[in-house]
Amino acid sequence: MPELPEVETVRAQLEPLVRGAVVTDARAHHSAKFASAPEAIGSAITGITRRGKYLLFGLVDAGPDRPDPVPHPGPDPTQGPADRELIVHLGMTGALHVDNAPRRYPNERDPYERASWDLADGRTLWFRDIRRFGRIAVVRAGDHRSLPTLYHLGPEPFDPSLDGPRFHRSLAASRRRIKTQLLSQRPIAGVGNIYADEALWRAGIHPAARRVGPDRADLLLGHVRDVLAEALDHGGTTLRDYRTPDHSTGRNQFRLDCYGRSGQPCRRCATPLTSRELDQRTATWCPTCQAH
DNA sequence: CGGGGTTCCTGGCCGC
DNA sequence: TGCGGCCAGGAACCCC
Numbered sequence: 001m002p003e004l005p006e007v008e009t010v011r012a013q014l015e016p017l018v019r020g021a022v023v024t025d026a027r028a029h030h031s032a033k034f035a036s037a038p039e040a041i042g043s044a045i046t047g048i049t050r051r052g053k054y055l056l057f058g059l060v061d062a063g064p065d066r067p068d069p070v071p072h073p074g075p076d077p078t079q080g081p082a083d084r085e086l087i088v089h090l091g092m093t094g095a096l097h098v099d100n101a102p103r104r105y106p107n108e109r110d111p112y113e114r115a116s117w118d119l120a121d122g123r124t125l126w127f128r129d130i131r132r133f134g135r136i137a138v139v140r141a142g143d144h145r146s147l148p149t150l151y152h153l154g155p156e157p158f159d160p161s162l163d164g165p166r167f168h169r170s171l172a173a174s175r176r177r178i179k180t181q182l183l184s185q186r187p188i189a190g191v192g193n194i195y196a197d198e199a200l201w202r203a204g205i206h207p208a209a210r211r212v213g214p215d216r217a218d219l220l221l222g223h224v225r226d227v228l229a230e231a232l233d234h235g236g237t238t239l240r241d242y243r244t245p246d247h248s249t250g251r252n253q254f255r256l257d258c259y260g261r262s263g264q265p266c267r268r269c270a271t272p273l274t275s276r277e278l279d280q281r282t283a284t285w286c287p288t289c290q291a292h
Numbered sequence: 293c294g295g296g297g298t299t300c301c302t303g304g305c306c307g308c
Numbered sequence: 309t310g311c312g313g314c315c316a317g318g319a320a321c322c323c324c
Contacts, residue, residue: 001317033300033320053318092317093302112302131301133318149319176295183318193317240303240316280297281317 002090004157004190004228006236006250007053010096014245015048017098020078021119022062027105028115031132037115039138040086046078052153052189054089055096058082058141082141087150091133093241098125130241154186157228162188164218171212178220179207180279188224194237194259197284199224201258206290207283230255258284 002010022044028037046058060077088096100123107113107126115136116126127136137146144151154170155162170187171178181187182196191199200207202223205216212220231237236250239260243249257267262275266286275284 003318031300089318091301091319129301130303131317133301135319147320174294180295185319282315 001092001192001194001239002094002236002242003053003192003195003231004050005195005231005252006242007055007090007190008050008232009236009244009250010090011048011050011055014096014098017245018045018057018119018125019047021045021121021123021125023059023117024120025118026116027103028136029105029132031114033132033135034114034127036138037086037117037127037136040084040117043084043086044078045086046080046082051150051156052185053192054087054147054150054153057086057088059084059086059138085139085141087135087137087139087144087147088127089135089147091129091131091135093130094134095128095241095243095245096125097128097245097247098123100124149185152186153189156189157191157225162221164214164221167221168212168214168217171217175210177207177278178205178209178212179281179283182224183281188221190228191224193281194239194256195224195227195231197259198227198257200290201285202227204289206292207285208278209292258286260284 023040023042026038026041028034040059042062043059044062046060049056059082060080061083103116103124110128112128112130114127114129114132116124118124139146167187171181174181179196179200182191199220203216203220205212205220231252234250234252234255236242237252238249239253258273261273262284263272266273266289269286269288271286271288273284274287275282
């Protein structure tokens with residue numbers, strides 16, 4: 001399930017493939033989650049940025065006479081600020097790829113294609129999502145009101161203005177369980193179930209804790225950052241469906257200490273890890289290292 | 293407006 | 309072999 005390290009891996013790999021490309025046609029699954037994909041037709045892609053788990057494709061109007069703006073003389077619109085954004089959330093099983101095959105919708109070669117964008121040079125950018133938990137939106141640049149979690153998204157994990165005291169204040173503003181807060185994307189952006197379990201395990205904090213003091217908040221912030229940075233270094237975690245644009249898998253799944261290891265011995269103290277549903281999400285932790 | 297519950301989806305796996 | 313039942317879960321959505 002793509003969290004920040006996976007989404008960032010996708011962004012870094014995909015951006016050089018699509019920067020400057022002009023969208024000439026598109027098609028999408030009829031679900032409201034994907035149906036707005038064709039609104040990107042007629043735009044050039046200025047680049048891809050990321051906020052939390054959201055991919056933001058910058059779009060500028062390519063103009064009727066600019067099938068490919070880059071080789072034209074004069075100012076290149078893709079070097080200026082984007083006026084719209086194509087937003088893609090990968091959900092649980094989403095992946096983005098680029099290929100050369102002409103297509104219709106539905107794609108008879110892959111029933112899980114949910115949207116595709118033809119590019120002026122003959123390639124096609126396409127979105128594959130088995131379980132349809134992903135989402136696509138085209139909005140005016142910076143107008144994220146239609147995506148509440150993005151609109152209210154907390155700071156990026158490596159934002160230097162995010163420090164222990166700020167993280168602690170943010171956590172202290174709510175009495176919800178610490179793990180639920182991490183998953184809410186409000187105190188910090190980009191953490192999902194895997195890295196929440198990993199960071200809490202490293203920090204020795206019980207996932208159901210409702211109060212975390214300043215020292216432990218600072219410790220947790222450091223571990224969230226470490227866990228995310230290490231996962232990024234290892235290309236993300238592939239449990240089943242996660243793939244990069246070039247179809248390769250991540251390698252971080254071999255480095256998990258906590259997530260998915262319920263019943264197996266804790267790597268610090270050998271106590272069997274336990275798991276239980278907390279706020280409708282599976283949580284795994286060490287009952288000894290992460291005592292209440 | 294924070295928080296709680298519900299819903300969207302389908303492949304993989306388990307037990308019979 | 310076939311199949312019903314269950315599980316995984318990010319975020320929108322609805323409601324109080």
